Amino acid sequence: MREREIEERIAAALGEEKADLVIADATLLNVLTREIQEGIWVGVRGGWIVYVGEEARDLIGPHTEVIEARGAYLCPGFIDPHAHLDSVYQCAEYARWVVPRGTTTTISETAMVANAAGEEGVRWFIEDTKGLPLRIYVLSPSMIPPFPEFETSKGFPYEAFEALIEEDFCLGLGETYWPRAVDRDPRAMRRYARVISLGKTLEGHSAGARGRKLTAYCAAGTTSCHEATGAEEALERLRLGMGVMIREGYIRRELEAISPIAKAGLDMRGVMLCTDFADPRMVMEEGCMDELVRRAIAYGFDPLTAIQMATINPAAYFGLRRLGAIAPGRWADMVLFEDLREIRVRKVIQEGRLVAENGRLLVEIPRHRYPPEAYRTFA
Numbered sequence: 001m002r003e004r005e006i007e008e009r010i011a012a013a014l015g016e017e018k019a020d021l022v023i024a025d026a027t028l029l030n031v032l033t034r035e036i037q038e039g040i041w042v043g044v045r046g047g048w049i050v051y052v053g054e055e056a057r058d059l060i061g062p063h064t065e066v067i068e069a070r071g072a073y074l075c076p077g078f079i080d081p082h083a084h085l086d087s088v089y090q091c092a093e094y095a096r097w098v099v100p101r102g103t104t105t106t107i108s109e110t111a112m113v114a115n116a117a118g119e120e121g122v123r124w125f126i127e128d129t130k131g132l133p134l135r136i137y138v139l140s141p142s143m144i145p146p147f148p149e150f151e152t153s154k155g156f157p158y159e160a161f162e163a164l165i166e167e168d169f170c171l172g173l174g175e176t177y178w179p180r181a182v183d184r185d186p187r188a189m190r191r192y193a194r195v196i197s198l199g200k201t202l203e204g205h206s207a208g209a210r211g212r213k214l215t216a217y218c219a220a221g222t223t224s225c226h227e228a229t230g231a232e233e234a235l236e237r238l239r240l241g242m243g244v245m246i247r248e249g250y251i252r253r254e255l256e257a258i259s260p261i262a263k264a265g266l267d268m269r270g271v272m273l274c275t276d277f278a279d280p281r282m283v284m285e286e287g288c289m290d291e292l293v294r295r296a297i298a299y300g301f302d303p304l305t306a307i308q309m310a311t312i313n314p315a316a317y318f319g320l321r322r323l324g325a326i327a328p329g330r331w332a333d334m335v336l337f338e339d340l341r342e343i344r345v346r347k348v349i350q351e352g353r354l355v356a357e358n359g360r361l362l363v364e365i366p367r368h369r370y371p372p373e374a375y376r377t378f379a
Helices: 003-013 091-101 111-128 158-165 178-182 186-198 211-219 231-239 255-263 280-285 289-298 303-308 312-318
Strands: 021-030 035-045 048-053 065-068 073-076 078-083 103-108 135-140 170-177 201-205 243-247 271-274 334-338 344-350 353-357
Touching: 003 035, 003 048, 021 303, 021 334, 078 243, 078 271, 078 289, 078 312, 091 103, 091 280, 091 289, 091 344, 091 353, 111 158, 135 158, 158 170, 158 186, 170 178, 170 186, 178 186, 178 211, 186 201, 231 243, 231 255, 243 255, 255 289, 271 289, 271 312, 289 303
Parallel strands: 021 065, 021 073, 078 103, 103 135, 135 170, 170 201, 243 271
Antiparallel strands: 021 035, 035 048, 073 334, 334 344, 344 353
């Protein structure tokens, strides 16, 4: 980040320089204050939001792109906090379908490709995430394989983990099965200690754990779980300080079973929506995070709460300070949509660019070519 870029953003916020993009007269869903604000103008400069407020025509210059948004709702781009893009998709094709539906950020595990192709396979996958209108962050594989007494794989040695976990695009350690942590497997302990020292997240997989074992799993430093199957399990995890990612995708659909928490008067900051894995039929026919928000609303969550669970909550959980809200100093990832319950996405802006409109991607995206050896990786 250059000093001049910061100065330009300040000047644009003050009206001294023009915005690159202006969204005019939108109805803003403010996930920071849980307000619905009408007649809001948003100015963008260099991919950053520089202005949010009342009418500000001084932001508009001869080269400013203006989106007239009267009658449309405006919210942050949707964030999927737990996915397995490494298992089925090439990332370009995934982006082609989910970005027009409003998903602008995905956090993906890398354990599956690590099992099949090891350290080299993880590098291939990371290359596949680049240059897209979809922000893809990764989680380092945990213990590969997790149960070596029963399974074999290419493996992912500690040295590879240590190199990956220090990268800015790697947000934490991928899901570690709770018996490995609670039984104090040396591999888990070594990785946990390193991640904690870096202040990154430790993703959980606590299916079947409860009571003292779940407490011990949290005491190790585990920060989230996507395995709650009902309201009581979700509540137990929330009370222990875990982020609860409600899974609603191909593998399992637990949103309806967990939805009673919507009426329990709880602080919902620790609750997120995730796909775990959205299969091709789902993303092509139903949607991605937009569909999860619709379902959450249908199951009784307030629309603002449902949108928070797909925006500010995952951003705050992962420490993605520049994402998750529409406010000055944040990256300009935004969604314009119709109908507060049906969430019919009309326009998607990613890093200040209009990248999709009416279900169609507007930008060319590169398709990563995996090397021939990637096609011979059954472990």
